[in-house]
Amino acid sequence: MxxxxxxxxxxxxxxxxxxxxxxxxxxxxKVVYRSxxxxxxxxxQGDICKYECFVLSGCTKTFYIDDEGQEHIxxxxxxxxxxxxxxxxxxxxxxxxxxxxxxxTELIMFPYDIIEDLYAAIPKLERFFRQIIxxxxxxxxxxxxxxxxxxxxxxxxxxxxxxxxxxxxxxQYMIASYLGITKEFLSKIKSELIAEQ
Amino acid sequence: MxxxxxxxxxxxxxxxxxxxxxxxxxxxxKVVYRSxxxxxxxxxQGDICKYECFVLSGCTKTFYIDDEGQEHIxxxxxxxxxxxxxxxxxxxxxxxxxxxxxxxTELIMFPYDIIEDLYAAIPKLERFFRQIIxxxxxxxxxxxxxxxxxxxxxxxxxxxxxxxxxxxxxxQYMIASYLGITKEFLSKIKSELIAEQ
DNA sequence: AAATCATATTAATCTAGTTTAACTTTTATT
DNA sequence: AATAAAAGTTAAACTAGATTAATATGATTT
Numbered sequence: 001m002x003x004x005x006x007x008x009x010x011x012x013x014x015x016x017x018x019x020x021x022x023x024x025x026x027x028x029x030k031v032v033y034r035s036x037x038x039x040x041x042x043x044x045q046g047d048i049c050k051y052e053c054f055v056l057s058g059c060t061k062t063f064y065i066d067d068e069g070q071e072h073i074x075x076x077x078x079x080x081x082x083x084x085x086x087x088x089x090x091x092x093x094x095x096x097x098x099x100x101x102x103x104x105t106e107l108i109m110f111p112y113d114i115i116e117d118l119y120a121a122i123p124k125l126e127r128f129f130r131q132i133i134x135x136x137x138x139x140x141x142x143x144x145x146x147x148x149x150x151x152x153x154x155x156x157x158x159x160x161x162x163x164x165x166x167x168x169x170x171x172q173y174m175i176a177s178y179l180g181i182t183k184e185f186l187s188k189i190k191s192e193l194i195a196e197q
Numbered sequence: 198m199x200x201x202x203x204x205x206x207x208x209x210x211x212x213x214x215x216x217x218x219x220x221x222x223x224x225x226x227k228v229v230y231r232s233x234x235x236x237x238x239x240x241x242q243g244d245i246c247k248y249e250c251f252v253l254s255g256c257t258k259t260f261y262i263d264d265e266g267q268e269h270i271x272x273x274x275x276x277x278x279x280x281x282x283x284x285x286x287x288x289x290x291x292x293x294x295x296x297x298x299x300x301x302t303e304l305i306m307f308p309y310d311i312i313e314d315l316y317a318a319i320p321k322l323e324r325f326f327r328q329i330i331x332x333x334x335x336x337x338x339x340x341x342x343x344x345x346x347x348x349x350x351x352x353x354x355x356x357x358x359x360x361x362x363x364x365x366x367x368x369q370y371m372i373a374s375y376l377g378i379t380k381e382f383l384s385k386i387k388s389e390l391i392a393e394q
Numbered sequence: 395a396a397a398t399c400a401t402a403t404t405a406a407t408c409t410a411g412t413t414t415a416a417c418t419t420t421t422a423t424t
Numbered sequence: 425a426a427t428a429a430a431a432g433t434t435a436a437a438c439t440a441g442a443t444t445a446a447t448a449t450g451a452t453t454t
Contacts, residue, residue, distance in 0.1 A: 348440075348441095349440075349441070378441070378442085379441075379442060379443080381441090381442080381443080381444095382440085382441055382442070385441090
């Protein structure tokens with residue numbers, strides 16, 4: 001794998017735990033670098049998710065198609081985030097979600113069949129993953145609270161403040177889907193917000 | 198700590214990792230057993246959450262009071278589940294949530310200041326917690342999807358099927374709060390469901 | 395047994411957000 | 425530059441769920 005790409009991952013991990021040079025080399029020898037084009041799928045609903053992926057560059061959406069064929073966006077992932085269908089990955093059962101690239105996207109992929117070896121070789125990784133998943137879980141719980149206690153307009157304003165970088169890169173109708181509202185209603189909210197100031 | 202109480206925790210942990218007898222003894226010597234009465238608070242909004250708690254018996258609700266004074270229930274916890282404000286616990290910052298007992302509740306508490314020692318003494322616990330948090334995160338993501346893609350009636354039916362034990366122990370108005378609807382609307386849903394069959 | 399307090403029901407009115415559909419603007423393709 | 429395709433806007437009619445308020449049921453206390 002290209003040295004400088006791996007370094008981005010190591011920098012990220014070293015914010016949580018400190019790896020020795022030997023551990024760093026072991027890690028980089030086991031993970032896989034891959035680049036996807038805009039529109040390509042990293043995971044498809046129904047497949048078994050074989051990789052947990054760290055995003056080096058680009059942007060993905062994780063979404064779910066319901067029985068009526070409606071798309072519901074669960075999350076976006078950009079640089080320094082993770083993407084995959086974790087439920088499918090940890091249980092090796094068919095994925096509920098699709099993960100699709102909204103831009104050319106570079107990833108470092110952690111294959112399922114080596115991740116146990118990796119934990120055995122580098123126990124610190126167990127701690128690292130525990131810590132980032134704890135953070136993700138807390139964020140997810142907070143999103144549930146927001147979905148119940150805030151209006152659509154409030155949720156949009158929150159999203160815009162929290163993820164200013166994401167908003168600019170993504171079409172409005174996908175943001176509407178992420179917020180759980182229609183694109184028409186988001187359009188109305190935006191024009192109200194403009195009128196307000 | 199009472200031997201048989203500790204055994205419930207060990208049985209639970211041993212479903213994920215296998216502890217040696219020495220590790221089991223170390224663990225039980227560090228955690229704290231405690232019983233709360235109905236109505237008592239385990240965590241209060243604004244406090245720093247000092248314990249991650251395993252529920253031996255009883256039932257708790259985790260909730261958030263919004264700016265308008267409205268209560269929003271984030272989760273219920275019963276036997277063999279965990280309860281706390283994890284966000285507050287991991288960052289040691291003021292809690293967003295309250296955790297209150299809906300019945301007499303027995304807990305095993307993992308104090309914040311010993312948890313690092315515990316990970317050091319029993320590295321398997323790191324793996325154990327990683328695994329249960331992964332599961333919790335996946336469940337949380339699925340709940341977000343349901344909150345967007347299902348109607349209130351569908352969410353209620355799902356809840357009833359998923360947690361039949363919880364429904365019987367808890368007043369309707371709390372279930373309404375958990376589902377993100379008013380108690381009046383839940384009452385309407387229930388009478389519709391009765392009329393349907 | 396009466397009184398009180400918490401919980402649940404019902405119904406009328408209201409509103410945040412959806413649906414449908416026509417139109418406009420922006421971006422990509424030839 | 426012209427055309428097509430994708431994304432975004434506006435507005436009218438509609439609906440899921442909220443609000444308000446009155447009533448009913450069920451526990452708990454005295």
